[in-house]
Amino acid sequence: MTEPITEPIIEIKQLTYDYPDRRVLNEVTFNVQQGQFLAIVGENGSGKSTLIKCMLGLLKPKGTIRLFGQDQAAFSDWWRISYVSQKAASFNSGFPVTVAEVVEMGLYAKKGLFRRVTKQDRQKVRTALETVGMWDRRDSKVGDLSGGQQQRVFIARALVNDPDLMILDEPTVGVDQRYVKEFYEILEELRRDNKRTFVLVTHDIHFVSKLVTDVIHLVDGRLGCNCGIKEYWELDEQTIRSLYPVPGRVLIHEGEVVQ
Ligand SMILES: Nc1ncnc2c1ncn2[C@@H]1O[C@H](COP(=O)(O)OP(=O)(O)OP(=O)(O)O)[C@@H](O)[C@H]1O
Numbered sequence: 570m571t572e573p574i575t576e577p578i579i580e581i582k583q584l585t586y587d588y589p590d591r592r593v594l595n596e597v598t599f600n601v602q603q604g605q606f607l608a609i610v611g612e613n614g615s616g617k618s619t620l621i622k623c624m625l626g627l628l629k630p631k632g633t634i635r636l637f638g639q640d641q642a643a644f645s646d647w648w649r650i651s652y653v654s655q656k657a658a659s660f661n662s663g664f665p666v667t668v669a670e671v672v673e674m675g676l677y678a679k680k681g682l683f684r685r686v687t688k689q690d691r692q693k694v695r696t697a698l699e700t701v702g703m704w705d706r707r708d709s710k711v712g713d714l715s716g717g718q719q720q721r722v723f724i725a726r727a728l729v730n731d732p733d734l735m736i737l738d739e740p741t742v743g744v745d746q747r748y749v750k751e752f753y754e755i756l757e758e759l760r761r762d763n764k765r766t767f768v769l770v771t772h773d774i775h776f777v778s779k780l781v782t783d784v785i786h787l788v789d790g791r792l793g794c795n796c797g798i799k800e801y802w803e804l805d806e807q808t809i810r811s812l813y814p815v816p817g818r819v820l821i822h823e824g825e826v827v828q
Contacts, residue, residue: 574603576638578734578766579624584632586619586790593619594630595790603733604763606780608798609770611787612813617770620787621738624768625652637733651675651727653720655739668714668722669707672697675726697725701755717748724755735759738770753777778802786812 577600586594593616601607609617622628626641634641637649672694673686698704701721711719720740727735737756741749757780759765771777774784784801786794793812794801804812 573764574637574733577601577635578603578605578637579768580633580635581624582633584620584623584630584634586616586623586628586630593790594623596632597787597790597792599785599792599795601766601768601783603766604760605782606760606767606769607783607785608774608777608781609768609785609787610772610774611793615787616790617787618738619790621652621736621768621770624736625650648730649733651730651732651735653723653727653735653737653740655742664712666711667707668698668703668709668711669694671711671722672726672729675729693729693731694725697729698722700728700758701725715745715748717744717751720744720748720752721755724752728759732765734766734768736768739772740769749776753780756780774801788812 579601581600582598584594584597585592597616597620609620611617619628623630624634624636626644626647636644637646673690675697676686676690676693694707695704698707701724703718703721703725706714706718711722714722724740741752744752753776756767760767760780767780769777769781774781778798781798783797784794785792786801788811794804794808796804
């Protein structure tokens with residue numbers, strides 16, 4: 570991981586994205602600074618995954634995206650960014666690849682597909698697997714692991730290049746509750762020195778609120794709220810109503826919104 574970075578890690582300005590039949594992101598603007606742990610929340614279909622795909626360069630929106638101070642189109646250090654998707658836990662279990670090999674694949678983003686794996690690379694794989702407590706299972710077939718163990722392997726793969734920015738899109742979907750806790754403990758450990766930056770799409774902000782520093786709440790593709798976590802829990806009832814456009818009473822109960 571590199572040393573302190575002064576410019577925003579992510580700068581998003583006036584981001585608009587249309588699928589053929591609908592506008593999904595509408596003039597979204599925000600920055601993410603080094604060391605922030607940003608939670609992106611919002612109802613189903615509010616545009617969270619689309620926003621992540623735009624950040625990763627998988628979709629081409631209107632507006633501006635800058636990564637590490639560079640225009641996204643000119644940015645080439647993609648290894649500085651790692652991505653853990655909600656699909657990682659539903660890995661094709663028939664695919665005959667070992668735990669260590671899956672993590673090794675993460676190295677290709679930095680060194681290219683056809684470069685030899687060096688002793689130093691093997692050490693990186695080991696460190697990443699030790700971080701998630703899976704070094705002992707390095708020779709196991711990924712398909713033989715539980716969902717939670719597989720997800721830990723995918724975190725190790727995301728870590729192997731020592732990324733500055735980790736983007737996680739509902740990474741615990743399909744993972745047993747007891748592994749979910751373990752998963753977030755690993756993230757807590759990873760953000761201890763406050764240099765790494767995290768962006769997490771989640772439906773369960775209460776569960777991760779200890780980790781989160783900032784929140785973006787999308788409402789129908791617009792920025793309903795962009796604030797610190799403390800401020801988020803202190804929002805007034807009218808604002809909360811606008812973020813959760815459902816009929817019924819809104820009650821705030823120990824940091825939770827209960828409808
Ligand atoms: N490839 C696509 N083509 C057309 N519409 C799409 C496509 N992908 C997503 N959408 C639509 O765009 C909207 C936003 O989808 P997106 O996946 O970004 O929402 P989300 O907030 O991540 O939802 P969820 O919480 O359910 O994961 C939804 O209405 C969805 O149906």
